[in-house]
Amino acid sequence: MPDGFSAGDTAFVFICAALVMLMTPGLAFFYGGMVRVKSTLNMLVMSFISLAIVSVLWVLYGYTLAFGPDAGAGLIGNLDFLGMRGIGLNDITGTIPVTAFSAFQLMFAIITPALISGAIADRAKFAAWGLFVALWVTIVYFPVAHWVFFFDGGNGGWLGDRNGVIDFAGGTAVHINAGVAGLALALVLGKRVGFKKDPMRPHSLPLVMLGSGLLWFGWFGFNAGSALAANGVAGMAFMNTQVATAAAVLGWLAYEKIRHGAFTTLGAASGAVAGLVAITPACGSVSLLGAIAIGIIAGAACAAAISLKYRFGFDDSLDVVGVHAVGGAIGSLLIGFFATGHVGQTAQGLFYGGGFDQLGKQAMGVGVVAVYSFVLSWLLGQAINKTIGFRVSEDVEVAGIDQAEHAESAYDFSAVGASLARAASPSAPVTVPAKKTEVDA
């Protein structure tokens, strides 16, 4: 390995990449528990397919569009690394191999479109969704990742490297990007049959808790790993992630108790995710006390924001807008207040004597990514809807999308009933494999 290579940093980044990978199945369970029984599998596999599609595209052209040398004005990478050609085993970026960096960034590219799926739960054709994922990462995620995450000494991405927008681990590139795309798709597809009339309560809160726990666990890789080194900044990002998330759980529950009279399990899980989202951009630039403040604000604000869909009449099924777009925007903007100037970055926020400068930059980052993501996601959604159709028929939706789209169902209630009946009945026939003994012998 060349000079500057660090085995410790490399090991750390590989572990973080694996942690971030686990977030996508975690997200699948988080979302899967929130839908009704009849569309559980569809919800799970909408996240899972992102692992498959984006991984392949990443190698073909995703990595080079996001992290190839800048093709001009910080807007997109060039095609030098098409098919990952030209990347040697001994090439390093910072102190880690390019292969490790690429693996880590791939996991971000996977989970971002998966996040969008919650906005269109229960009603999207699976093939249309797969096509959307492929096109969306190509024209929305890869460029935005370049804008925000590609650093090349002032010649990198135009938001992060050239204009000083701070997004340590993806508040704009991942969460606002996905949240706003979710809003666009929810508008393209329209409301679920029975929205605001039929009860659409979560079918399994234990699955939701499992999913949010996996997300929280994996998020340490997401945030601490974004230091790309096993150092003090990673340590701060790790701790900031923990305390902001904890504070957001408390913030969400407090809001809920005051507003609705109960501390709910779904609220605790949702508060955790809201806190994780909000601290993501900020975890490399704020103090632990700042992280607690960001968490509490994000928890309460996101709890309030999820009622937006009822007020404005759009059906963002699982609150991707309320949690990811709003949480991401809160975290990104609060950097403008809470950045201390001596955690990982030198920019200071309003509360630390930095004036309005950083806040202005953060607002620009939020606004630019939100507008870009909304417009392109909406156009993409419309294009798919007008060609192959994005939404299943009303009959399929009412009957449950799992059987129509996947020829499966999540839970076999009939078999449970049948086996109970067999167990209870003494006259039930017992089948023994006829030649079992001979085979074993």
Added chain:
Amino acid sequence: MKLITAVIKPHRLDDVKTALQAFGVHGLTVTEASGYGRQRGHTEVYRGAEYTVDLVPKVRIEILVEDDDADDLIDVLVKAARTGKIGDGKVWSVPVETAVRVRTGERGPDAL
């Protein structure tokens, strides 16, 4: 003969069975049921969206008894099922024309 039907809270079932056995009841039928009376179920909240769950779980008990025992049995049952809180349920009786024990073909009170 009378058919006593009781719809009660599920967690009172064990106490009711014990009380009925002590009273001398030989057999009963228990069915899982759901419904509501004056309490009209409860409200659940999911991310601020409130859902009214108006059918609450109950158990339905059916017992065949001779006419003379009916009132006493109802008293025993009601005493065992009562918690004093709303949603305790209801008990009623109706006359029965005949009853047959399937195994032996016995009819009327002999079949009980």
